[in-house]
Every structure is written in structure tokens, then in C-alpha cells.
Amino acid sequence: MLRLESGIVRQVLQKRQGMQILELYLPETGLIENAVSYSEEQYEEGEELLMNTTAIRLQLGTGGYHIVVGKRSEKNVVDVYPSTWGHVMKMRYSPWQMAVDAVEEQHSPYHQLFSNERASLEGTPVLIGELHSLLPAVASAVKQAASEVRAVYVMPDGASLPIALSHQADHLKRTGLLSGTITTGHAWGGDWESVSIHNGLLAARHVARADIILCILGPGVAGTATPFGFSGMQLAEVIHAVSLLGGVPFFIPRISFSDPRERHLGVSHHTITVLKRFALRPVFVPVPVWDDERDERIARQMEGICQQTDHMLMHAAAPDEAILERLECLHELHFSTMGRSWRQDPTPFQTAVLAGMLAAKSIPCIKDFFTGEAGWSAGRDILAKLGLFLTRTEG
Numbered sequence: 431m432l433r434l435e436s437g438i439v440r441q442v443l444q445k446r447q448g449m450q451i452l453e454l455y456l457p458e459t460g461l462i463e464n465a466v467s468y469s470e471e472q473y474e475e476g477e478e479l480l481m482n483t484t485a486i487r488l489q490l491g492t493g494g495y496h497i498v499v500g501k502r503s504e505k506n507v508v509d510v511y512p513s514t515w516g517h518v519m520k521m522r523y524s525p526w527q528m529a530v531d532a533v534e535e536q537h538s539p540y541h542q543l544f545s546n547e548r549a550s551l552e553g554t555p556v557l558i559g560e561l562h563s564l565l566p567a568v569a570s571a572v573k574q575a576a577s578e579v580r581a582v583y584v585m586p587d588g589a590s591l592p593i594a595l596s597h598q599a600d601h602l603k604r605t606g607l608l609s610g611t612i613t614t615g616h617a618w619g620g621d622w623e624s625v626s627i628h629n630g631l632l633a634a635r636h637v638a639r640a641d642i643i644l645c646i647l648g649p650g651v652a653g654t655a656t657p658f659g660f661s662g663m664q665l666a667e668v669i670h671a672v673s674l675l676g677g678v679p680f681f682i683p684r685i686s687f688s689d690p691r692e693r694h695l696g697v698s699h700h701t702i703t704v705l706k707r708f709a710l711r712p713v714f715v716p717v718p719v720w721d722d723e724r725d726e727r728i729a730r731q732m733e734g735i736c737q738q739t740d741h742m743l744m745h746a747a748a749p750d751e752a753i754l755e756r757l758e759c760l761h762e763l764h765f766s767t768m769g770r771s772w773r774q775d776p777t778p779f780q781t782a783v784l785a786g787m788l789a790a791k792s793i794p795c796i797k798d799f800f801t802g803e804a805g806w807s808a809g810r811d812i813l814a815k816l817g818l819f820l821t822r823t824e825g
Contacts, residue, residue: 433484436502437465437475448594448619449468453493454479467498468592468619469510478502499526511618515539518625520618530623533612533633535602540637544629551635551643551677553800553808555789558669558713559589559646559682560700562589563767564782565598568606568644568682570757571749571786579790580609582640587615588664590648594619602642605761610638617648630670635677643677644791653700655693662700666708673711678796678808678816681705681713681741682785687724688775696724697731706735712810713741714817716785718748718777742813744788746824748780757783788820795819 437454442462444451450467465481467473470547481496500510515537516529534544550642557568565583572581583602585593593599593613602608613620613632622637624630627645634640645668651661658768672679683705684698693699705715717732719725735741754772765772765779772779799812808816 431489432482433487434499435459435481435483435496437463437479437481437496439473439475439479442473444602446594446597448592449600452479452498454481454496463496463769464494465496465498466595468594469498471501471510472506478661478728491591494739506681516623518623520605520616522616522621528618530618532623532625533554533637534625534629540633542810543636544632547677548804549632549636550806551631551675551802552802553676553678553796553806554635554640554643555678555680555792556631556643556645556668556672556797557680557682557785558665558672559644559782559785559787560651560665560684561699561778562596562598562646562649562651564682564778565596565644565646565762566602567605567754567765567772567779567782567785568646568765569602570761571783572642572790573607573761574757575787576641576793579641579793580639581607581642581644582634582638583608583611583620584627584634584643584645585611585613585617585620586627586630586645586650586664586668587613587617588647588661589651590812591617591659592619593617593648601763607761608644609640610634612638613746627668628675631675631677641793645672646682657699657703660700662704663708666704669704669709669713670711673713673807676800676806678785678792678812679711680714680785680789680792681709681715683715683717684727685718685728685777685781686768686775688770688776698726702731705739705741707738709739709741711812712739712808714788714808715741715743716781716788717743717745717783718781719745720748724777742809742810742817744817746776746784746788746820749783749787751776751780752790753783754779788824791823792816792820 518532611620
């Protein structure tokens with residue numbers, strides 16, 4: 431299904447970099463609905479637009495917006511996404527394919543950097559997670575733990591493709607919690623573009639000068655209630671890329687005790703599936719501790735998760751809910767996931783904040799471990815030493 435409908439512009443409701451939200455009248459249905467446009471074009475009241483209305487008509491959770499394709503009355507040549515040197519196409523061979531300024535392509539000023547096959551992340555910690563809604567909690571926790579570090583967000587293409595859909599990323603950049611954004615694969619609209627997740631991570635380190643990298647899927651992950659049919663499966667590839675490029679992977683487990691679905695209660699089956707079977711390189715996994723029955727359920731669910739790969743599970747006290755409130759107020763954020771605020775379901779945010787703080791605090795320790803040798807990776811021994819360092823720090 432790909433449904434296209436016409437709409438008449440009533441007004442522009444919101445405008446920020448790379449995105450506008452419009453109020454439209456749809457003659458076919460007689461409804462007044464909202465649409466998002468990823469264009470810098472000027473829209474006038476009464477103009478007729480063509481929109482993709484598929485997701486809303488299927489009642490999917492896309493934020494409540496149709497997507498503008500273009501103006502029906504446009505007769506002139508229009509470049510709605512200008513590029514400088516770009517020849518790399520994203521969304522290739524679709525009606526919406528576009529050329530972007532990829533950091534690694536031949537005409538890029540950064541091309542030489544990516545021609546070096548020995549390029550490394552140099553021990554940079556990388557926070558890896560599935561739920562985009564946890565990005566604000568992670569970013570604010572990193573800044574709280576280490577205010578001077580540069581945090582850069584790398585967005586894979588397993589969920590939303592335009593980063594402009596993320597009001598979280600926009601707010602985090604404007605408030606200084608993120609120093610830059612990079613979109614990889616077919617995702618587009620970041621401060622820098624990359625063809626692959628591997629070069630996106632390297633760009634974060636060497637172009638955006640990241641001290642710490644946040645690699646979390648964009649908004650709108652997909653799930654099918656099957657073992658392997660969910661967007662988070664891409665995180666196994668991210669883990670491998672981080673590890674083999676000489677970074678230190680921190681995995682944010684998806685934990686909730688308010689989700690009505692049994693498969694997501696406690697530790698989500700998404701986390702267990704990725705770590706237990708598909709992540710073939712060791713990762714550092716912060717696990718919050720509440721000293722109540724929640725710990726017992728998590729222990730049962732995580733049992734055997736290190737049998738195939740020697741992941742490092744670090745159990746640490748869950749951040750107090752007062753910390754969530756303080757971070758939210760301090761940075762003018764709104765912590766909400768799956769339609770629930772942190773007051774309704776604090777555990778996902780406590781987990782995210784714990785991961786962010788531990789990763790930020792690990793930076794000086796990792797610098798001591800990193801040898802500078804090509805092929806360096808954070809094996810189980812290094813992760814164990816890191817865990818010991820953080821345990822002493824937390825204590």
C-alpha cells in the first residue's frame with residue numbers, strides 16, 4: 431500500500447531546521463490534518479500539496495503526520511535538499527532518491543581520512559540502544575557525568591530515515607547536549623552523512639571530534655512479535671562495527687516493568703535476542719539494581735546471556751527517580767517512551783541514565799587501556815578491568 435492524497439495548505443504550524451509541520455485541509459475526506467515536510471520551501475495558504483498518507487491511514491505510530499511529497503502546482507525546477515559535492519544517493523531508485531554530501535566519497539574534503547583502512551575509533555566509548563525516546567536521558571546523563579566531553583549522535587537507518595523527524599535530536603543540539611549528528615546508510619539529514627555505519631562511527635570520532643558516541647536507532651522502530659523481526663536486530667551489526675573499529679561498546683538494555691506485553695516485561699526479548707545469539711563480540715552491559723523483586727526477574731531473563739559471547743554485565747544501583755526529575759528540568763527535556771512518562775515507567779530511563787553515566791565516567795580509564803595499535807579491541811579482559819574501575823568509582 432502506498433496511498434497519495436491532495437491537501438490544501440491552511441497554515442505552517444512549526445518550522446525548524448530540515449522540517450516543517452503544516453496544517454492542511456484534505457478535500458477527499460473533508461478532514462483537517464497535519465503533515466510534515468522535509469523541505470525548506472515556502473508554503474502559502476491555499477497551495478495544493480501531494481502527500482503520502484499511508485502510515486496514518488493504517489493507524490501506525492508515526493507521530494500523527496502525513497508526509498509531503500511536493501507541490502502539485504510546481505512548474506519550475508526545485509532543489510529541496512541542496513548538496514555541495516554529493517554524488518552518493520540515499521533512498522536509491524525510489525521516487526524520493528536524493529544526492530547527499532557523504533563524508534567518505536571522492537569529492538569530500540574528508541575522503542583521505544576514510545581511505546585509511548587502519549582508521550580506528552581509538553577506544554571511544556559508544557552507547558548503543560534501540561529506543562530513540564531514551565536519547566535525551568542518555569545525552570543528559572553523559573553531560574551530567576562529564577560536562578566537558580563532546581557527545582555525537584550517530585543514527586543508523588533501521589528506523590526513521592530523516593533525522594529531522596526527531597525533535598529530541600534537534601533539542602539536544604540546540605541545548606548543547608549533542609555536539610553533532612551523523613546519519614548513516616539510507617538515513618539522511620544529519621550534520622554529516624555517511625554511506626555505512628562503520629564510516630559514520632569513524633566520522634563521529636575524527637570529523638565531529640566525539641569523546642563519546644551515542645548510536646541509537648531513530649524514531650519509529652518496527653516490530654512483528656516474532657523472534658527476529660524487529661528493527662533492533664541492526665544493533666548486532668553496530669556492536670560488531672564498534673568492536674572491530676577499536677571502540678568500546680556499551681549496550682543499553684531495554685527494560686520496562688510497565689509494558690503490558692509479556693515479551694517486553696522486565697528485559698525485552700529484543701535485548702536478550704541480540705545479546706544472547708547475534709552479538710558475536712563482547713559488550714559492556716550496565717544492569718540497574720533496585721533491591722526488590724525486579725532484580726530477580728532480570729537475573730532470570732539474563733541467565734545464559736554470556737554463554738556464547740563473554741559480555742560484561744555490570745550491576746549497579748539504579749539512579750534515583752529524583753535524578754530523572756533533575757535532569758529533565760535542568761535541560762528542559764521531557765522523558766517519555768512508548769507513550770509513558772518516567773513517572774509512569776521510570777525503569778527505562780533509570781537504565782539509560784545509568785548507562786550514560788558509566789560510559790562517560792569510563793573515558794579516562796579507557797585512555798589508559800588503549801594501546802594505539804591497529805586492530806586493538808575491547809575484549810573481555812579490558813571490559814572486566816573497566817568494570818572494576820567503575821565499581822570502585824561508583825563505590
